[in-house]
Amino acid sequence: MPTTSRYARDVAVVAFAQSDHRRRSDELSEVEMVMPVLHQVLDQTGLKAGEIGFTCSGSSDYLAGRAFSFTMTLDGVGAWPPISESHVEMDGAWALYEAWVKIQTGEADTALVYSYGKSSPGSVRDVLTRQLDPYYLAPLWPDSVALAALQAQALIDAGETDEAALAAIAARSRTAAEANPHAQLRGGAVEQGDYQVRPLRTGDCPPIGDGVAAVVLAAGDTARRLCARPAWITGIDHRIEAHGLGLRDLTDSPSTRIAAEHAGVFDAPVDTAELHAPFSSQEVVLRKALRLDGDDVAVNPSGGALAANPVMAAGLIRIGEAAARIHRGESDRAVAHATSGPCLQQNLVAVLEGEPA
């Protein structure tokens, strides 16, 4: 049993699958990219699509360049007979949250969650400018790397990091990714490179690429039946901050801290942290908010978003990677984090726990 149960039902991640993340996937449509991952995640549980109680996905029309792009991806699920299903225009971590809530109501015992993003068709740095305040910010086209660089400089000015420390985060992440066959960028030899937007160098930025992730959630005894060592979600919460960068302290992430408190992160030590920090500097902010200051926590053992960052899926992958470590017996208590919006505007935190062996 999980050590804490603040909710009506015990819910666990019982399966996780992801694609190999790649710079381009022109030979595949979105559904052709998604479907094999759905099959893999269902195969892990032995469930068929029709046996799933609730399905929820996350994706972005703007990334695809087409309205209603998710409606065609539903083809890969096999939604017949009709299924109980929903979609968020957010990272899949929030689709998982919606599915978790659905299971908490008792209306479903299992859920299939998936998300995907193809950044290759467009210029994701420019596409993400369309997320910004349409009156004061978007007309200036400040791209995602520029905004992260403003945050990084604020951290350097505050004495919280420096370029060498950021390079070390990048190198550690890509070295860890050597053990991750799905990662797009791996190996300690990945160069830091030149400045993209100073102080961030190429190595401080995430690779741009396409990818898919999928998770199966299950409640109580169903979870135990489907998985030898379920990764129980003992806490999950998400919070948002003000939109304007000039209104926020960019060196801090109060929304992550509040979410972590509500999720019970600080109730007991964690041994693993999967943080959705697309930029090396953002790991600094998140470590502070989540109080991950020692070396006793494995931070982003998958390589994190610096090794693969399929937009709209990278947050769900953090939850999946943390859960997979619990499934494999490599972790007993892990924190997973997902982010959305410029400079960590919105953050989700989940605590995953395995039962003692």
Place this chain on the structure above:
Amino acid sequence: MTAASPPEVLRAPLVVEFPFTRSLGPVQSAFLTGLRERVVLGVKTADGKVMVPPVEYDPVTAEEIRELVEVGATGTVTTWAWNGSPRPGQPLGTPFAWVLVRLDGADTAILHALDAPGPEAVRTGMRVRIRWAGERTGAITDIACFEPHDAEATEQATPHDGQFADAVTGIVAAARLDYTYSPGRSQTAYINALADRRTVGERCPSCHKVYVPPRGACPTCGVATTDQVEVGPAGTVTTYCIVNIKAKNLDIEVPYVYAHIALDGADLALHGRIGGIPYDQVRMGLRVEPVWTEGGRHPDHYRPTGEPDADYDAYKELI
């Protein structure tokens, strides 16, 4: 038969472009009109903080805030980032620094560009001032950028009624994004076959239904459709409407008939225009065949074959 070795990947540009018309509301209207007049306005929260640029709602209390104040056109950099390779649409075409600037009299910072000779000339805490655009329309780009300016902060926020002659109430925000679209394996095979004026669908290995156009997955079984099946060329009009209104960007004389057509051998209908018959004589069950024109990727339209109409029961599941 099964799919042959993968054909060359198809790609084509996809441009998403629109001039969005944005209405501003009172606070944003005052701010942007002010910029046109080289006046920078902020808004005061209940606890006395001055927000520049002015927000419509207090980010802490969510209360509406409307008390406008004027602040200086000079300020202090609170953080910066050197942009060595400006991207399309950004304020300057030459290398510049992105900056957050707290204008004199303000408690929050505004994002914009700083024109400086190089990164060594920029630091947090440096003093800057607004360089106004020569032609101003009431938009955030009326601030061309910031520029270095060595002078101590003196100005305080002073009350302002936000009233200007000929206030700007809206902006036109043109936005263009360029994508490269590639349709994927299944549709690529379909499109390539169309070049030979053949319509090739795919059969689901599980339920054996034939999908035209194929979309990569059988949507009811959730498995890849792989077996290619040529269908048509003739088919049956399963249902239709008569279009009496000219659609934008479509050079077709109205009225015309827009129909669902189940090609022989396909298990669902595709869409097409019916020609070669007066529009008011088209009917459900009409047998039709494609008419191709030189250079057209898809059939230009479908025309009657002259066969007897199909029986309703033969196509009622294919509508």
Place this chain on the structure above:
Amino acid sequence: MTGTGKEPVAVVGIGQTKHVAARHDVSIAGLVREAALRALADAELTWADIDAVVIGKAPDFFEGVMMPELYLADALGAVGKPMLRVHTAGSVGGSTALVASNLVAARVHRTVLTLAFEKQSESNAMWGLSLPVPFQQPLLAGAGGFFAPHVRAYMRRTGAPDTVGSLVAYKDRRNALKNPYAHLHEHDITLEKVQASPMLWDPIRYSETCPSSDGACAMILTDRAGAARSPRPPAWVHGGAMRSEPTLFAGKDFVSPQAGKDCAADVYRQAGITDPRREIDAVEMYVPFSWYEPMWLENLGFAAEGEGWKLTEAGVTELDGDLPVNPSGGVLSTNPIGASGMIRFAEAALQVRGLAGEHQVPDARRAMGHAYGGGAQFFAMWLVGTEPPAS
């Protein structure tokens, strides 16, 4: 465990904007605020009372803002709180309300603000809906051309006379005159005018199509304790469900999609409804083109297959009929796309709260809200009542 079974969910606050073709006087934030503030005022609550915000809208291209909830967080009092953004095509307003309702039912939050909007005047819906996709054959017929062939298929299947569509439009536009928030207020409407309006996509006439609106709708959902403090009568959620089926598939029934039938059946099961025609007092259904009223009457089980048009023709769905449909004037009178589903849910709640004003159905005790979208593939519905749910 903090409780057994689902927490009953109550609607205690409802707000909408006056829907119009273009709200030139407000920003996007200003538009959504207006609906949210009215919902808070109705519930006599403040921003501090809200635990979480769930927002929905149709494609981001409509306003040209990607994930606009990020920019709207401040305006919706969400700073420091959870905020979710739902997008399920045209059904999104309904789905959004159901996601919010589940947060309360699961006892994750006690009081939730849910809101949906569209500011169509920022761009052009047809542009947003028909972004050209390379290699694909363009839709050759405009918005109504997608729906009109399905209407013809319905007429062929049921033998409905071609006069029925005009009856629906005439009814809904008259109902809209009693709803101060409705977009279209055609004071000089007559059946003859509807029948004489141009045939755009035969069999759909101009007057049988929905307008394009700027508007927002918001609701405050809360638990039993919150409902007990409510200054006005709450509407209780007796059942809610979403169902999806693929966009296009071999054997798909566009006239009466299986997902719609299954969704309604699930809602009725939850609410203990066995005879919807008799047990439900008012229906707000998503009717973007007039003929969808008889089609949905059958799909939702209010009429036997092939018989829906007879209810419409007999006046059963009129405001004073025994199954009033769209007393608010419906989507035919008001269509801020992303909000249209939530308006259906909210109007159903207004009916059972007895707060629908001039378009109130007398003694409405159970009402249904219905939304659908995509290629008639996504369905969201709820059933609300004056009394708390039995279990």
